[in-house]
Amino acid sequence: MADPGQNYTAFNSNALLEFVGDTTDEALSSLRIKQFLSVLAGRFFNWAGRKSLFTLHLGIKCCAIEMAASAIPRFDAERFGVIFRSSPRQSDVLLVNGPISKKFADPVVRLWEQMPEPKYCIAMGECAISGGPYFQSYNILEGVDTVIPVDVYIPGCPPRPEALIDGFGLLREKIIKIGGAPSTGRDGEKPVIVGEEA
């Protein structure tokens, strides 16, 4: 860091920013305000994140019809903060709603990797959970959890929109429990299964 007492002409804007940043940092650290602010901000982002779970608008097979049904006025998933987005870069949840062929596995993983942390994955329907009717087929994965860590399973063929909304509710509870832990740091956390939570 540049010495603030040095020649005025050599004291450029970057050095000034660094000096102010360091001074503020030291003051905040000594007063423990920094820790307080980081806890407060963490809790605020966790609260805001779980209340607005942006979900990637990805429809793979027939379960996607139920996903679409959950967004119409009859079920209105949006009132629970479930908002479908068309870009992985603005999404928090990857909702896998159909069988993943071995050819489609790479694009799904790429979409997952494009999503920012903390991110969550929901496996909707038997196809996404285990391959469903295509179980042990030559070209279908035996569940999306073979390539991506899954947080919530929603069994059914297909699950109804109410079950999907329930799955998002369980994910919300899980987020409260784990905080903003990234998807790679949840090794001790078991996935939740809709219908088995009692």
Ligand code: SF4
């Ligand atoms: S679980 Fe059933 S309804 Fe869902 S995608 Fe597979 S076959 Fe279709």
